[in-house]
Amino acid sequence: MTPRPDRCGGPRAPFGRREFLQVGSVATLGLTLGDWFRSEASAASARGAAAPACDSVIQIYLPGGVAHQEFVDPKPGAPSEYRGEMDSIPTALPGERFNELMVDTAKVADRLTIIRSMTHTEAAHERGTHNMITGYRPSPAIIYPSIGSVVTSELGPRNEMPPYVCVPNPTSEYAGAGYLSSAYGPFSLGSDPARRSFKVRDLSLPEGVGHERFAHRKNLLDMVDDHFTSMEEADGIDAMDAFYQRAYSVLASPQAREAFNLKAESRATLARYGKGQAGARMLMARRLIEAGVRFVSLSYGAWDTHTYHFRTTERILPPLDKALAALIADMDERGLLERTMVVVCSEFGRTPMVNAGAGRDHWPRVFSVVLAGGGLKRGYVHGASDALAAEPASDPVSPEDLAATIYKQLGVDYTKELMAPGERPLDIVDGGRPIREIIA
8 A cells, every 4th residue: 555645745654544543552542432522513402492301311221121011010900811920019109000029119109200101013122122212113224313312413412421321332233323423322331330340441541551641642642633634534524633632531531530430439329229230330320410421321131031021020120120219219319300311111011911931022012111300290100001901091102202202301303304314304203292291
């Protein structure tokens, strides 16, 4: 490969600026964080939207399809082959019952907004996940952006923090930027905060690199940038330099790094959330929201229970119950809940009848979503499933409606069009409308 000349007449290195950032020791400094700050150049308050009711979202995704019957929509009066093996318990909402294992969440039910009439038609995991993560039915012609990426593109970062963070990693391939710029994709922790060895992939300086040496390398990169900027034609390369400067400021900021430090929490708080993945991930989400992250997406559990459904539920539901109740109460006590919408969802529910393997199969025709905060009504149940938890009995809600509600509460204009490849305008939400009944 023949080197291209630089502006001084000397040979240019036979690799581009992007490749330079990914080779040698410089690549270990977390420079990919610069991508997450490109969005600031196009961030703005939603045009034509009402004043936001909240400014943050915590999305708790339960992959595999959580059974609504063994969650927040039990059917104690149904025949045993529908009701299943588990009992139900009363909650802080008079007349409302949850699964018997949701002891702690039942106590904070008066702070929740429950939708029992979610519905769509996609019974495959991938397609159902796409529905719930993007607010769009999947298409072979285009990759749609996740809700988190749309929020990033419209609102941008705050407080030197990435606007969209996945804990520990994106819940699926649909959690990315889709047809939007990759600058609006999520920043992933890359490691589970429940592990003792937890370390955020792009926020830790490599071993042997102190902050003085780090600053020196930054200055070297500045010189390389000056060299390349005049030689390359790329989209927004001049602006990109500023974003990489922001990435360095996060790495150098004790306050930003501290947001990812669960060890700063008291033993009492750690115990309140519980040991294990659910507790650590939800506590991390709270810390990130406090630090200024706009959209935190976390996943927990494996809920695809075609067999041994009740045995699996007995194992994975109690940690979720403990952590979720702690998150709701903790955020409420800290004054964070009103400005943060918590969304607990899955790609679909599970079949009304228990199968021959003591399991439940995929069922998108009706399922439940749990919400809290974000300017929504407290202690409110929207919609209902029928007596067998098989169909919506009232007020059906689509994934598009849920997405429109999230956008509206954040002050994002859900009627706006975004530009897809080929100068093709696409609605942020196709046909969805905010669920007015659940908004306070």
